[in-house]
Amino acid sequence: MTAIEVTLLGTTSAIPTVERNHPSIYVKYTGRSEHCFLFDCGESTQRQIFKANLNFMRIEHIFITHWHADHFAGLFGLIETMSLEKRKTPLHIYGPEAERFVNILLSLGYAVKQFEIKPVNVNFKGSDTETIFENDECLILSVPVKHGVPAVAYALIEKDRIKIDKERASQLGLPKSSPIFNKLKRKGFIIYNGKKIMLDDVCFVEKGKKMVYSGDTKPCENLINIAKNSDLLILDCTYFENIKTDKSDEFENRYHTSLNQALKIAADTNVKQLVLTHISRRYPSQKALEKMVKEEAEKSKINTDIKVAKDFMRIVLR
Amino acid sequence: MTAIEVTLLGTTSAIPTVERNHPSIYVKYTGRSEHCFLFDCGESTQRQIFKANLNFMRIEHIFITHWHADHFAGLFGLIETMSLEKRKTPLHIYGPEAERFVNILLSLGYAVKQFEIKPVNVNFKGSDTETIFENDECLILSVPVKHGVPAVAYALIEKDRIKIDKERASQLGLPKSSPIFNKLKRKGFIIYNGKKIMLDDVCFVEKGKKMVYSGDTKPCENLINIAKNSDLLILDCTYFENIKTDKSDEFENRYHTSLNQALKIAADTNVKQLVLTHISRRYPSQKALEKMVKEEAEKSKINTDIKVAKDFMRIVLR
Numbered sequence: 145m146t147a148i149e150v151t152l153l154g155t156t157s158a159i160p161t162v163e164r165n166h167p168s169i170y171v172k173y174t175g176r177s178e179h180c181f182l183f184d185c186g187e188s189t190q191r192q193i194f195k196a197n198l199n200f201m202r203i204e205h206i207f208i209t210h211w212h213a214d215h216f217a218g219l220f221g222l223i224e225t226m227s228l229e230k231r232k233t234p235l236h237i238y239g240p241e242a243e244r245f246v247n248i249l250l251s252l253g254y255a256v257k258q259f260e261i262k263p264v265n266v267n268f269k270g271s272d273t274e275t276i277f278e279n280d281e282c283l284i285l286s287v288p289v290k291h292g293v294p295a296v297a298y299a300l301i302e303k304d305r306i307k308i309d310k311e312r313a314s315q316l317g318l319p320k321s322s323p324i325f326n327k328l329k330r331k332g333f334i335i336y337n338g339k340k341i342m343l344d345d346v347c348f349v350e351k352g353k354k355m356v357y358s359g360d361t362k363p364c365e366n367l368i369n370i371a372k373n374s375d376l377l378i379l380d381c382t383y384f385e386n387i388k389t390d391k392s393d394e395f396e397n398r399y400h401t402s403l404n405q406a407l408k409i410a411a412d413t414n415v416k417q418l419v420l421t422h423i424s425r426r427y428p429s430q431k432a433l434e435k436m437v438k439e440e441a442e443k444s445k446i447n448t449d450i451k452v453a454k455d456f457m458r459i460v461l462r
Numbered sequence: 463m464t465a466i467e468v469t470l471l472g473t474t475s476a477i478p479t480v481e482r483n484h485p486s487i488y489v490k491y492t493g494r495s496e497h498c499f500l501f502d503c504g505e506s507t508q509r510q511i512f513k514a515n516l517n518f519m520r521i522e523h524i525f526i527t528h529w530h531a532d533h534f535a536g537l538f539g540l541i542e543t544m545s546l547e548k549r550k551t552p553l554h555i556y557g558p559e560a561e562r563f564v565n566i567l568l569s570l571g572y573a574v575k576q577f578e579i580k581p582v583n584v585n586f587k588g589s590d591t592e593t594i595f596e597n598d599e600c601l602i603l604s605v606p607v608k609h610g611v612p613a614v615a616y617a618l619i620e621k622d623r624i625k626i627d628k629e630r631a632s633q634l635g636l637p638k639s640s641p642i643f644n645k646l647k648r649k650g651f652i653i654y655n656g657k658k659i660m661l662d663d664v665c666f667v668e669k670g671k672k673m674v675y676s677g678d679t680k681p682c683e684n685l686i687n688i689a690k691n692s693d694l695l696i697l698d699c700t701y702f703e704n705i706k707t708d709k710s711d712e713f714e715n716r717y718h719t720s721l722n723q724a725l726k727i728a729a730d731t732n733v734k735q736l737v738l739t740h741i742s743r744r745y746p747s748q749k750a751l752e753k754m755v756k757e758e759a760e761k762s763k764i765n766t767d768i769k770v771a772k773d774f775m776r777i778v779l780r
Binding site: 158159160161162165166187188190191194195210211212213214216217218220221224225228229245248249251252253254255293 | 477534
């Protein structure tokens with residue numbers, strides 16, 4: 145069985161608090177092999193990784209949603225520590241204008257520089273979803289969102305897997321486990337004891353899991369499109385007051401999402417689990433937020449499992 | 463009475479640990495008025511300031527010892543938060559090559575920029591001590607040290623104060639408190655009830671306090687000179703193994719100070735209080751270090767009060 149293990153390393157918005165660090169999400173994908181990704185890298189992400197007992201050296205790819213300090217200021221220290229630990233493998237850093245800002249970052253101060261850093265620009269205009277990373281088992285997509293500065297949302301999508309229905313295989317006279325199943329998957333059929341067995345006769349499709357991270361954004365169509373039918377949507381929910389779609393509204397021009405908007409997004413996208421993060425420090429009480437979310441979710445009658453993020457929260461998709 | 467209140471916000475060396483954040487020292491000087499200074503600004507300094515319940519908006523001047531990430535990576539986030547909090551007063555950032563690196567820093571990402579940032583280059587070559595800041599009550603000096611990259615140590619020196627010996631004044635027939643004392647200090651003499659009284663007859667000098675912060679350095683003459691007779695020396699003590707002055711020594715070429723060298727510096731400079739900081743993560747136990755320091759200090763027979771730094775340690779000089 146595969147797993148996507150998600151650890152929220154920071155859950156505040158622009159200014160940190162005693163309880164909440166700046167945004168960063170550590171994702172460990174375990175399939176046939178293991179892959180570690182980081183989404184955003186707010187200040188002190190490296191120390192949060194230590195506290196969460198995760199491995200920062202295994203991070204292969206970092207995805208920055210946008211270049212506001214709270215989403216990237218931890219890159220410098222993390223890169224430096226990787227160098228001090230004698231990392232040799234390249235590190236890919238994706239983001240809108242990644243090349244421009246990563247190059248500035250690398251010219252700052254006296255750094256050790258032990259390994260190659262490869263910035264990868266991602267598209268931040270229009271409405272096209274872009275596949276920015278792919279391996280045998282998963283894809284990472286980006287899509288432009290609305291935040292006043294170039295910004296994107298990311299989706300980690302596990303590829304669907306063709307599995308053998310062992311019971312049906314047994315009914316057709318096949319053994320319980322055997323290298324022939326690999327051959328069957330590869331060729332689409334096998335001849336077993338003189339009998340031709342088609343892959344379709346014994347297989348089923350195990351749907352891949354999907355995780356989406358909004359970064360900072362107002363509600364927008366691109367986000368709705370990429371988030372559709374996710375197993376997990378980690379969503380900017382800076383404000384818990386209602387935002388009216390009215391230009392005079394205090395929060396309307398701040399390019400973030402509020403609780404009422406988040407619930408509407410959950411309903412429109414049919415996500416299984418919604419995690420509200422990037423929480424303004426104006427809300428010091430986790431308990432009060434959880435109570436508010438429970439009440440509002442009940443009123444809106446959606447089926448989504450909704451959580452208020454806190455630092456070091458771990459969610460495993462299996 | 464005046465006070466220099468020193469809070470250690472971070473006490474690790476290059477790599478942070480669960481217990482120790484990156485270096486930064488918050489200094490609040492209270493005399494006729496109050497002034498807040500920051501020495502170095504490692505990653506997550508702003509959050510450490512919140513945790514220490516200090517006021518980051520009151521910081522007027524930041525002194526960077528050198529441009530290794532662990533000593534400056536918190537600048538970006540701190541400046542951004544000051545902007546978000548609508549700071550209007552200028553912020554001075556001092557350091558070797560401050561202009562070069564502060565300008566790079568300010569070109570990184572999308573920042574709010576609400577106030578002026580004034581980088582001030584300090585000399586990092588030769589042996590001259592430079593006065594880089596002065597007000598009515600104190601001075602800040604810098605001096606080059608040896609760290610492989612341009613680096614300096616800083617001293618905060620409170621100016622000596624002329625005080626009136628109230629008992630002697632009373633013996634000469636002067637009142638207990640009166641505006642005439644200000645006049646006496648200003649003019650050097652007064653005529654009181656027809657009698658000429660000289661300032662020298664009734665005054666004494668209250669010696670100003672002195673605090674020195676080494677930044678990262680090998681032991682060197684410049685550091686010894688600036689640290690002489692300090693009330694408090696906060697010293698790089700990355701290693702607790704003995705470093706021999708031998709080119710083959712494992713630590714000799716690392717441009718840091720070790721415990722045996724720190725004790726020699728304390729003896730050579732006659733400092734009252736020595737705080738050992740910038741501690742390598744190879745030493746996880748604070749208790750073991752304290753025990754080692756106690757034993758070594760007893761052997762070396764110096765009178766200095768020695769402390770092993772830990773995060774949020776507060777020292778007040780009165």
